Structures are given as structure tokens and as C-alpha cells.
Amino acid sequence: MRLGKRIGLLIRANLGRWRRHNKDISEAALRRADKMEALLEQLEERLNRAIARQAQLEGQVQQAEEMAKQWDDRADEALRAGDETTARQAIRHKLAYTQIASELQAWLASQTAATHDLQTEVTKLESRLARPQTPKKSPASRPAAERAPQSTETTTRVETSPDGQDAVSLEALRERMSRVWSDKEVENELEAIKSRLSAGIGKG
Secondary structure, three states, X not given: OOHHHHHXXXXXXXXXXXXXXXXXXXXXXXXXXXXXXXXXXXXXXXXXXXXXXXHHHHHHHHHHHHHHHHHHHHHHHHHHOOOHHHHHHHHHHHHHHHHHHHHXXXXXXXXXXXXXXXXXXXXXXXXXXXXXXXXXXXXXXXXXXXXXXXXXXXXXXXXXXXXXOOOOOHHHHHHHOOOOOOHHHHHHHHHHHHHHHHHOOOOO
């Protein structure tokens, strides 16, 4: 069970005790508590999805970087064997996976920010729900900020993040990449590898 889920269950148990010990609580207060509880459930679900998506992106970034390194190693091996044709093919694969890793890093940065925002909103709402409630307090006497949960800002911000994107494999990402690497780019990379190998310099 996720931490947010456990905390939510504890807060709901506290709400149940609060309702039992405050039989004379106003209907308006009960409705406010119910709305906040429902909003907390929604935010927790979105937070769990965001955490899962962030973990997935982290894994994909690592995988793309590993694939780029593997193709770089193959290019080295091909050049050592004097096979420049195979080396060029390996370089094209390396450049593609390097581009994919860069794209995924950008998505990951956006997703990490969105996850942080959601966690902040969940924590704020949990704190409000955990506060002792005063029975029969008139809604008009409460500060405006306490009368209803404010969720519009979080909803707008997070919906524009990669949270809603479908999971895709690295191969599918490669197919989506429309860029065709020019011969000059490949040749420049080829010459850079040759220079490194001839100088006996290891990869940085």
C-alpha cells in the first residue's frame, strides 16, 4: 500500500471519529468535509499515477542511454575490425538513441515537477483534514479560503504534463523520430571515434 493511501486511510478514520463525537455538527460542515475527502481521493489517485509515470520515464531514460552506449561500443568494434560500413550503421543507431534519451529527459523533468506539485497539494489537503474541527461554526464566519477546497490550479497545471501520455517502448519512440541523420553528421562522429581510437583515449 502506498504511503499516500495509508495516510488517507488514517485521515478518513479521524474524520469518522470526529463525526461520531460531534453529533451536533452542522450539515454544511459535513458537506465540506465530504467534498474535501472526495477531492483527497482524486488527488491521491492522480499522485499514484504520476509517481508510476515518473518511475517509468526514469527507467526509459536509463534504457535509452544504455542502448546509445551499446551502439557506440559496436561502432568502436567495427572500426577496430576495419568495417566502416557497419560502424556507420551503428553510429546512426547511437545518434537515434541519444536523441531519444534527450527527449525522455525533457519529459521526465516536466513529470517530476508535476508530481511534486501534486504531492504538495495532497499534503496541504491532508493537513486541512487532519485539523480539529469546531462544531456549528457558521460558514459565513470562516475565512473564504477555508470554505471550499481549491483544486483548479493543480488540475490545470498537471493536466498539461506528461502524466496523461501513453506508455511507449523505445522502439516505438525510434519510429516516431522523423529526423534523418545526414551523412556529414555520421562522418563527423566516425572521424571522432577514429581519432579517439588512434590516440588510445577512453570514452569520457
